[in-house]
Amino acid sequence: MAAVKQTIDQVEQLEAYEHGFVTDIAQDFAPKGLSEDIVRFISAKKQEPDWMLQWRLEAYARWLAMDAPDWAKVSFPKIDFQDLYYYAAPSQKAGPMSLDEVDPELLKTYAKLGIPLREQEVLAGVQGAPRYAVDAVFDSVSVVTTFKNELAEVGVIFCSFSEAVREHPDLIKRYLGTVVPTTDNYYACLNSAVFSDGSFVYVPPGVRCPMELSTYFRINAQNTGQFERTLIIADKGAYVSYLEGCTAPQRDENQLHAAVVELVVLDDAEIKYSTVQNWYPGDAEGKGGIYNFVTKRADCRGDRSKVSWTQVETGSAVTWKYPSCILRGDDSVGEFYSIAITNGHQQADTGTKMIHLGKNTRSRIISKGISAGKSSNTYRGLVSAHAKATGTRNFTQCDSLLIGKASGAHTVPYIEARNASSKFEHEATTTRLSDDQLFYVMQRGLSQEEAVQLLVNGFVREVLQELPMEFAVEAQKLVAISLEGSVG
Amino acid sequence: MSVSEALKSRDASLLPSRRDEAWRYTDLRAAVRTIPEPSPLGTVPAAPGPFAAIKADRALVIINGRGPEVLSLDTGQVLCVELRLVADSHATSHQSDLRIDLASGAHLTLLESHEGRGAAYLSSANLIVHLAEGASLERVVILDEPSDAVSVITADITLSPGASLKQTVLTRGASRQRFETQVTHPGGGASVRLDGVYMLADKCHTDLTTIVTHVGPGGTTDQLTKGAVRDASRAVFQGQIQVQPGADQTDARMGHHALILSDRAEIDAKPELEIFADDVSCAHGNTVGALDEDALFYICSRGVPLDQARAMLVQAFGLEVIGRIETEAVREVAQAWLAEVGAGGSDGL
Structure with a gap:
């Protein structure tokens, strides 16, 4: 329990610097790794009521007993959950200057x-x-x-x-x-x-x-x-x-x-x-x-x-x-x-x-x-x-x-x-992508990349139509950009 | 996790369960608590097999796992074989293994039946089939097993370029029944047709699983499975088509269409495509639904009683698959099978 006490003390100390450059310090203080203390720390930082904290703690206890699923057709290195920050917004210092x-x-x-x-x-x-x-x-x-x-x-x-x-x-x-x-x-x-x-x-x-x-x-x-x-x-x-x-x-x-x-x-x-x-x-x-x-x-x-x-x-x-x-x-x-x-x-x-x-x-x-x-x-x-x-x-x-x-x-x-x-x-x-379709579009004067974009946009049109208007236009451009360099 | 291993080691915990993805709809561990005692020597059944009407060149009988273990055809040999796997056992277990080799240009018509003459048995049958260049196999299987049996039939079929496989399986199900076909498809002009018809009633279950792996370019696969479930029966269709890197110009189609005729019945389908080559054309279609009310009304309006009208529609539904069997005499046997099992279930549907 000493560790819990320590964390609570830490949090209290941090809260004291309410009007200074606290936020950044606070971020530095939340250590890497996951434990019950961290859960309490997050909840305290957010000034959450006790019922919310209890809800989080219960979830944490359950999580400890679970295994990471592996049935999806994706592969990635095993995630080390003790090597992550659980309370830190992206650090401003790491960003580029301009x-x-x-x-x-x-x-x-x-x-x-x-x-x-x-x-x-x-x-x-x-x-x-x-x-x-x-x-x-x-x-x-x-x-x-x-x-x-x-x-x-x-x-x-x-x-x-x-x-x-x-x-x-x-x-x-x-x-x-x-x-x-x-x-x-x-x-x-x-x-x-x-x-x-x-x-x-x-x-x-x-x-x-x-x-x-x-x-x-x-x-x-x-x-x-x-x-x-x-x-x-x-x-x-x-x-x-x-x-x-x-x-x-x-x-x-x-x-x-x-x-x-x-x-x-x-x-x-x-x-x-x-x-x-x-x-x-x-x-x-x-x-x-x-x-x-x-x-x-x-x-x-x-x-x-x-x-x-x-x-x-x-x-x-x-x-x-x-x-x-x-x-x-x-x-x-x-x-x-x-x-x-x-x-x-x-x-x-x-x-x-x-x-x-x-x-x-x-x-x-x-x-x-x-x-x-x-x-x-x-x-x-x-x-x-x-x-x-x-x-x-x-x-x-x-x-x-x-x-x-x-x-x-x-x-x-x-x-x-x-x-x-x-x-x-x-x-x-x-x-x-059908060669015939590509050929047809290209012989109308489009480059290969443009032809692919046109055909792909036709392929996904049914879904794009469901997006809110303003985003549909952006999404259409995005689809084209995502596939750049994939042909030729 | 396999049935063979569980039978060999007599350890029921080795049976696949719904926790195994490939067996999620066919939970053998829940159905078989302990592996039954080994089956005794059986006797040749007096009754003829379902393909008795066809004059086969050769008849092979495997009873309770005992019988011939190899069937070989020489180059260019043409043969029609009636293969009967009989389970003459009550609450016992056995396993059958058969290897079939077709030399190049050979043609085998295999009339295979799995006949349960006993009850509550656990059986496993494994076929390993190899088709050399230009060989062809027409395999028609009738599964006729009691509703309290647990039966797993697997076939591992490897084709060479230019070979042809045509398979049709007809089943009424069992307590738990799995019919699994794995095909290694080399492309190169080889063609595969995998069909199935299931007509289930009462509490029967069947699981038709196919895995076709295209390993070379230029192969075709055509699959059509249709069936109907009545009462509290349950049908499972799992079809996987894999196209490995380099297996370009693959043309694969898969269809599964099912009729649910009762609110207690269940259909589970998992048609899967796994594609690693870009110049391919693959498609699958899957439908599940009830009988068409308009069609029923139409037939009834011609003076046919409702029950009979339903039976007619169910049979017609399955007939499309049976019509793809090339040998006429075999097709007639399959039609007779459909007329018998498609006629009705206990809830009059």
Whole structure:
């Protein structure tokens, strides 16, 4: 217990420097490694109530008894969990001094995406750049205030997770861990113990959220660290569209990202959740790069509820995630639209689970995988219907496109039907970019690279259409950039 | 974890369970608590086998794991063999092993039946088949086993370039039944057709698993499995097509289509593609659903009673697979099998 006492003392000491340069010191003081003390330390730093700490500690105890899963078609060196920082935002000192020091390749990409200079600095982690992207994006804090007022007017709660724990404990207590239980899987359990921060959204009954909760999230995303926790609740008849991520490749010092996203959808409500992920994929030899091990799940608790996941996964060295829908309410609907692009040495094992429990539930899965270079791309999905889930309907389409001799594309669907009135359809194809199509497009005057981009954009169009308008355009550019250098 | 090992060492804990990914829908460890005593010497059954109507050149009988162990065909030899694997045992266990070698240009029509004459047995049958260049094998298998038996049949088939494999398996299931076919496909003009039909009722279970590995360029694989489950039965289809690096110009198609005729029945399917070459064309389709109400209504409106209309549709569903059997006499036997087992189950569906 002496160690615990020591940590608490340490924390108390740190708290004393409230108005100084404390934050940086605090970061230095949280040592590497994971222990019960660290969990207590994180909770104390966030000024969390006791029930939240107990919840974390319970998760930590469970995590100790679990083994890391190894069934996915991805390979990476064993992660040493004692060699990670669990409470430290990316250190400012490690950042480059100005954009001149930033990798020119990265800057080229920014230019292609049309990102303003100031925002480039933020993304590249240049020292002295504004801590919040808001300054770069809107050049004024008042925009945020306007947004906040607009949301408050209709009663939408949208804040950081830590704030929600303090301000809305009833909602957190009621919903946290009810979609992804602490013991759900190894990485979700770890997240439950040490989650740093994230977003909380509550949309009250009958409210249609007046804006896409996207631009705001770019602000929130800063410094949430590697263990993000997101909880979105759409109360009866509510609607919200939420977009996470960024098309720009983002500098990040954390190698492991183990986030948890929980969506709760009540009667007649709808959540549209879009992700654009473009973290650092590692260098040309496959060194470095982010491990993206995320647990995302939606619980369609109410009748006639709907969830739509859309994801564009182009970054990370290893992506391992399955945004899923539990279709519990009668007549509820789950959708999953995915583009996963792997190039270089990237590996992706992603897909979805549609678990039909309610009557007349419907789901639709459209997955487009593109593998180029020496990468490996796997679709893994489950569609299941419970015996009582009569009248369910599923349509699944998984298409894979191969570019290059050394890439791999895999499809591993699981279909489990347990009643006589369900209809499940699944189709999958794997082909390469057709020479005929390439030839046709090129003889119209396009270069080979442009021709590939055009054909690939056609291949993924169905999914891009599902993204919110502003992001669809950026994502389209991103798809093209991700495949640069893969042909010829 | 294999059935052979468990039988040899008489250790039930070596049986695969649902914790083994390849066996997640066929939990043998839960079904077999202890390995039963070894089966005694059986007697040749008096009743003829399901392929008796066809005049085969040779008949091989393996009873309770005892019988011939090798079947070889010389270069260019053409042969029709009736192979009966009979389990004449009650609550005992046995294993059969058979090696089949086809020299180049040989053609074998193998009429294989697994007949359970006893009850509650545990049996394992392993076939190792080698096809030399230009050899061809047409294998039609009827699984006729009691509903309380546990049976695992595996075939490891290696093809040479230019060889051809055509396989159709017909089954009613058992307590736990697994029919696994592993094919090493060299490409080079070799072709593989793997078909199956299952018609399950009561509490029967069957697991049709195929793993086709394309190791060389220019191979074709065509798979079609169809079936229906009634009552509280459960069918499992696991099909994997692997295309290894360099196996370009592979053309592989896989289809699995199932009818669920009862709310207590279950279909589990896992059609898998694992592709490491870019110049390929691979596709799989999988559907699970009920009988088409419109088609039922149409037949009933022509004066056919509902039960009969259902039976007609179920049989027609399976007929597509059977129609792919090339030898007419064999196709007729398969059609008769379908008419018998597809006619109805205990809940009148």
